[in-house]
Amino acid sequence: xxxxxxxxxxxxxxxxxxxxxxxxxxxxxxxxxxxxxxxxxxxxxxxxxxxxxxxxxxxxxxxxxxxxxxxxxxxxxxxxxxxxxxxxxxxxxxxxxxxxxxxxxxxxxxxxxxxxxxxxxxxxxxxxxxxxxxxxxxxxxxxxxxxxxxxxxxxxxxxxxxxxxxxxxxxxxxxxxxxxxxxxxxxxxxxxxxxxxxxxxxxxxxxxxxxxxxxxxxxxxxxxxxxxxxxxxxxxxxxxxxxxxxxxxxxxxxxxxxxxxxxxxxxxxxxxxxxxxxxxxxxxxxxxxxxxxxxxxxxxxxxxxxxxxxxxxxxxxxxxxxxxxxxxxxxxxxxxxxxxxxxxxxxxxxxxxxxxxxxxxxxxxxxxxxxxxxxxxxxxxxxxxxxxxxxxxxxxxxxxxxxxxxxxxxxxxxxxxx
Ligand SMILES: Nc1ncnc2c1ncn2[C@@H]1O[C@H](COP(=O)(O)OP(=O)(O)O)[C@@H](O)[C@H]1O
Ligand SMILES: [Mg+2]
Numbered sequence: 001x002x003x004x005x006x007x008x009x010x011x012x013x014x015x016x017x018x019x020x021x022x023x024x025x026x027x028x029x030x031x032x033x034x035x036x037x038x039x040x041x042x043x044x045x046x047x048x049x050x051x052x053x054x055x056x057x058x059x060x061x062x063x064x065x066x067x068x069x070x071x072x073x074x075x076x077x078x079x080x081x082x083x084x085x086x087x088x089x090x091x092x093x094x095x096x097x098x099x100x101x102x103x104x105x106x107x108x109x110x111x112x113x114x115x116x117x118x119x120x121x122x123x124x125x126x127x128x129x130x131x132x133x134x135x136x137x138x139x140x141x142x143x144x145x146x147x148x149x150x151x152x153x154x155x156x157x158x159x160x161x162x163x164x165x166x167x168x169x170x171x172x173x174x175x176x177x178x179x180x181x182x183x184x185x186x187x188x189x190x191x192x193x194x195x196x197x198x199x200x201x202x203x204x205x206x207x208x209x210x211x212x213x214x215x216x217x218x219x220x221x222x223x224x225x226x227x228x229x230x231x232x233x234x235x236x237x238x239x240x241x242x243x244x245x246x247x248x249x250x251x252x253x254x255x256x257x258x259x260x261x262x263x264x265x266x267x268x269x270x271x272x273x274x275x276x277x278x279x280x281x282x283x284x285x286x287x288x289x290x291x292x293x294x295x296x297x298x299x300x301x302x303x304x305x306x307x308x309x310x311x312x313x314x315x316x317x318x319x320x321x322x323x324x325x326x327x328x329x330x331x332x333x334x335x336x337x338x339x340x341x342x343x344x345x346x347x348x349x350x351x352x353x354x355x356x357x358x359x360x361x362x363x364x365x366x367x368x369x370x371x372x373x374x375x376x377x378x379x380x381x382x383x384x385x386x387x388x389x390x391x392x393x394x395x396x397x398x399x400x401x402x403x404x405x406x407x408x409x410x411x412x413x414x415x416x417x418x
Contacts, residue, residue, distance in 0.1 A: 007031065029118060046075075047075055047076050053121055054079050062085070072100075083096045085104070086106070111245050115248040139157065139252070139255070139272055140276070141154040144279045148311060162218035169253070172243075172254070199211075275302065275305045293308075309336070335369065340363040
């Protein structure tokens with residue numbers, strides 16, 4: 001229980017108390033220690049249960065509630081107080097804050113607002129270095145052209161993360177028209193992104209997990225809608241709400257974006273911590289990548305997150321050298337994944353992630369390294385030979401490329417079956 005915020009709640013109205021309660025118990029970071037329907041009893045509840053945070057809905061009787069806040073401030077000063085109310089009038093908010101609450105939130109409330117308020121409270125109470133608050137790491141996988149390997153990589157990153165029992169991981173298929181992440185995971189989902197979008201206000205943590213399809217790896221999948229007519233319901237605003245709920249409920253969220261770079265895709269890319277832009281070393285793909293990187297450069301919330309990942313290194317036909325590619329894009333390549341068509345296609349056909357299907361294969365190891373790098377377990381970019389890329393000169397990179405292309409004098413070539 002050391003990872004959760006212990007919380008007590010008072011709200012005289014049954015309806016709002018129930019909905020608050022289900023929202024709170026749906027959050028991974030919260031343990032609801034006590035709930036109470038009478039302001040008169042809440043001070044005792046707090047002193048007996050000693051929660052980290054007391055949540056007080058003012059709307060039953062604002063006067064009584066403010067007096068209660070003043071009393072708890074004195075009797076249990078360590079308990080951080082959070083006030084909720086439909087009332088937005090300035091004097092009431094001011095009085096409530098002066099009475100001693102840390103945060104004042106206006107009802108109705110979104111789960112992400114509560115989540116960030118609790119994070120702020122935790123930070124103020126325990127300091128930012130404290131590990132008690134679980135944060136969610138979100139990664140978007142985008143591609144510079146169709147068929148570049150985004151879904152293969154997104155699914156395997158999701159399964160790699162889910163293999164750690166401390167993680168809870170969701171994969172969102174945002175390729176709304178043609179997404180096939182469910183095929184990769186060999187699953188027939190009951191619900192889609194549309195269902196979660198339509199019910200986002202009513203879902204708590206348990207219901208959310210039931211709406212997602214759980215793969216045997218532990219990864220939860222939120223698939224794309226079934227019919228094209230349903231796509232209009234998914235817009236930047238609705239996606240923000242769904243991602244807010246996922247962020248509050250999972251330790252990691254991986255998003256497989258579409259290749260249209262629509263407003264929905266860009267919203268996802270704004271919300272995540274990292275964007276892996278998957279490319280292959282051929283002319284059309286590199287040309288797209290240059291255009292995309294130029295566009296991202298103009299986008300404040302995306303620019304610094306984009307990491308270029310070269311997939312299918314060693315694929316012979318139409319390949320441009322890594323050196324040339326680096327010169328063209330004017331930045332370093334974050335990671336490289338070897339070409340191994342047979343292993344990848346078997347993975348998709350069997351619905352078994354690479355870590356189970358071929359744990360020792362270089363392609364598996366490479367995607368595991370990428371996973372670690374994206375979630376911050378490794379700080380320095382690593383290339384497919386396991387060495388940090390900064391330690392290499394450009395000539396070193398060319399030598400490395402020879403390795404994958406099987407050139408004379410280089411290390412033995414990896415399989416390059418297409
Ligand atoms: N590193 C790789 N080596 C060999 N084949 C790959 C690799 N990555 C992906 N593929 C293959 O490329 C094809 C397209 O991959 P997919 O993940 O569906 O791309 P996208 O989601 O970008 O359209 C699939 O047949 C997949 O097996
Ligand atoms: Mg795909």
